[in-house]
Each structure stands twice: as C-alpha cells, then as structure tokens.
Amino acid sequence: MDEPVLLTGAGGRVGRAILTGIDEAYDWRLLDREPVAADALPDGVSDHDVVVADVTDDAAVREAVEGVGAVVHLAGDPRPNAPWDSVLSNNIDGTQTMLEAAVDAGVDRFVFASSNHAVGAYETDDRTPHMYRKDDEFRLNGSELPRPSNLYGVSKAAGETLGRYYHDHHDLSVACVRIGNLTKDHPPKEYERGQAMWLSHRDCAHLFDRCLAADYDYEIVYGISDNDRKYYSIERAREVLGYEPEDNSAEYTFSGEPKEQVEPDSA
Structure with a gap:
C-alpha cells in the first residue's frame, strides 16, 4: 500500500501489538486522544504523523483521514462495564464519524476492531x-447474529452494522475483527475461557496486516490464535484473508514461556 494507514487508538494494547509487529510494513499516521508514548512510535513516524484528538471531533478526524489509503479503527471506550453515555459517544458516534470521514476522503478500506463481547x-x-x-x-464463525454480553458489546455490534451500511452504500471494503483475549503471555491455567480465545501479539499483528493486504468486500472474522481450545472458528480468516496464526495457548506453560520440548527416547 503506497498511501499511509491511519491507526486510531494507537496508544492502546491492540495498537501497540500491531505497531510492534508490522511497524515497518506501512507508512503510519497515528491518532489517539492522548499523546502516544515515544516507545510506541514506529521508526520514521514524526510528530507530524501523530494526531492528538478525539474520534468524535469531526474536523480533526477529517483532517486525519486526508490522504490515507486505509483506516484501522481501534479507538473507543474499551471497558466492558462502560456506561451507555460513553459507549454511545465514543464507540458508536465515534465509529460513524470515522466511517463518514473515510468515505468522504476516498479511503479504500476500513478495518474495525470489534470484540468477543459482541457475541458474549x-x-x-x-x-x-x-x-x-x-x-x-x-x-x-461470524455468520451468526450478534448477542452482546454488555453495553460495550452492543456498541461493537453497532460498529459492525455501521460497517455493513458503509460497505453497501459507499462500496467501502470493511473487515470487522472480533478480538478475543489479547495478552502477551497467555492466561493462567484456571482461566479456560481465556485460553480458548487467546490472541498473541504476533498473531494480532499478522491478522491486521492481512486485513490491510487481502481483497474482500465485507467480512466479520474472529481474532484468536490457533488454540487447541477454541469456540471461535478462524476458517473464514484463513480462507478470505490468508490468516496463518503461529501461536497456540496449549504450547505455552502457564508462566507464558514456551513449553520445553522433550526428545523421545531412542529406539
């Protein structure tokens, strides 16, 4: 992609995982409501490429999307217990503001960070x-209707629907990634749910890279690693996006270190 990629919510956990993994693959423009920490900035990104603004600020958003080829939209209130006024403003209104500005600026594709809470x-x-x-x-597998587990999940389901609308009416390519349990070290042994929906930083960066590189119209995919335990299918992400995760929660000790490989006894 010759044009820059706008990454909103760049200073958050998902943004850091993406930038750490694929920072050299794209020219980036970063947007966050707080200044992005210097250690999170990719090489070559200057202050000119960082926009400190809220996604509900229409004028700032329109300036940020000017000249970019794609938007990766992570920004919003990430709290599962976020109150309605916050998810309405930051997550639903903010996502619609981003989509409208992207369409008006002629952006080709929009990658939306949805959540497991949309189907909790x-x-x-x-x-x-x-x-x-x-x-x-x-x-x-992504074809089921949303069943949110909280108001935050409602806002993510609304974002998916907004993406469908802007695809159908404005021909914008949209990928919605229902992110699982993103951690650098996988969750403790007793947390079965977390193991089943674990997403490593490496696989997270790879999945969003495929969302930026693959050809598609409108997709909902699950963002998890290739775990032995799983109740989300990653087949659609494999088939349409070319997603090939490398990690599996079963292959790690519960301290987050890879399991020691024991060689079998010789015959």
Missing part, C-alpha cells in the same frame, strides 16, 4: 464451561 451471550449456562474445551465442537 452465546456463552450460556448450558454451554459453559464445556464450550471452552478442545473436545467441544461448538463454534461461532
């Missing part, structure tokens, strides 16, 4: 904890 209510009492275990066959 599928985790019913009769399915858990079995659905978190590797021998259970239940899978969500």
Whole structure:
C-alpha cells in the first residue's frame, strides 16, 4: 500500500501489538486522544504523523483521514462495564464519524476492531464451561447474529452494522475483527475461557496486516490464535484473508514461556 494507514487508538494494547509487529510494513499516521508514548512510535513516524484528538471531533478526524489509503479503527471506550453515555459517544458516534470521514476522503478500506463481547451471550449456562474445551465442537464463525454480553458489546455490534451500511452504500471494503483475549503471555491455567480465545501479539499483528493486504468486500472474522481450545472458528480468516496464526495457548506453560520440548527416547 503506497498511501499511509491511519491507526486510531494507537496508544492502546491492540495498537501497540500491531505497531510492534508490522511497524515497518506501512507508512503510519497515528491518532489517539492522548499523546502516544515515544516507545510506541514506529521508526520514521514524526510528530507530524501523530494526531492528538478525539474520534468524535469531526474536523480533526477529517483532517486525519486526508490522504490515507486505509483506516484501522481501534479507538473507543474499551471497558466492558462502560456506561451507555460513553459507549454511545465514543464507540458508536465515534465509529460513524470515522466511517463518514473515510468515505468522504476516498479511503479504500476500513478495518474495525470489534470484540468477543459482541457475541458474549452465546456463552450460556448450558454451554459453559464445556464450550471452552478442545473436545467441544461448538463454534461461532461470524455468520451468526450478534448477542452482546454488555453495553460495550452492543456498541461493537453497532460498529459492525455501521460497517455493513458503509460497505453497501459507499462500496467501502470493511473487515470487522472480533478480538478475543489479547495478552502477551497467555492466561493462567484456571482461566479456560481465556485460553480458548487467546490472541498473541504476533498473531494480532499478522491478522491486521492481512486485513490491510487481502481483497474482500465485507467480512466479520474472529481474532484468536490457533488454540487447541477454541469456540471461535478462524476458517473464514484463513480462507478470505490468508490468516496463518503461529501461536497456540496449549504450547505455552502457564508462566507464558514456551513449553520445553522433550526428545523421545531412542529406539
């Protein structure tokens, strides 16, 4: 991609994972409501490439998207217990502001950070904890209707629907990534749900890279690593985006270190 990529919410956890993994692959323009820490800036990104603004600020957003080829939209209130006034303003209104500005600026594609919370209510009492275990066959694949587990999840489902609208009416390529449990070291042993939806930093960066590079119209995919335990399917991400995750929560000790490989005894 010859044109810069605008990354909103660049100073957050997902933004840092993306920039750490694929910082040299693109020219970046960063937007965050707070100044981005110097250690999070990719090489070659100057102060001129960093916009300190809120995504609900229409004028600032329109200036930020001018001349970019793609938007990766992470910004918003990330709290699962965020109150309605915050998710409405920061997550729903903010996403619509970004989409409208992207369309008006002639941006080609829009990658939206959705969330596992958009489908959290599928985790019913009769399915858990079995659905978190590797021998259970239940899978969500992105074709199911949203079932949010909280108001934050409602805002992410709304963002997916806004993306569908802007694709259908303005021919914008949109990928919605329902991000699982992003951690640098995978979750502790007793947290079965976290193991099932674990997304490593390396796989996170790779998945968003594929969202920027692949050809697609409108997609909803799950953002998890290739874990033995999983109740989200990553087949659509493999097929359409070319996503090839390298990590698996089963291959790590619960301190976050790779398991020691023991050679079999010689015959």
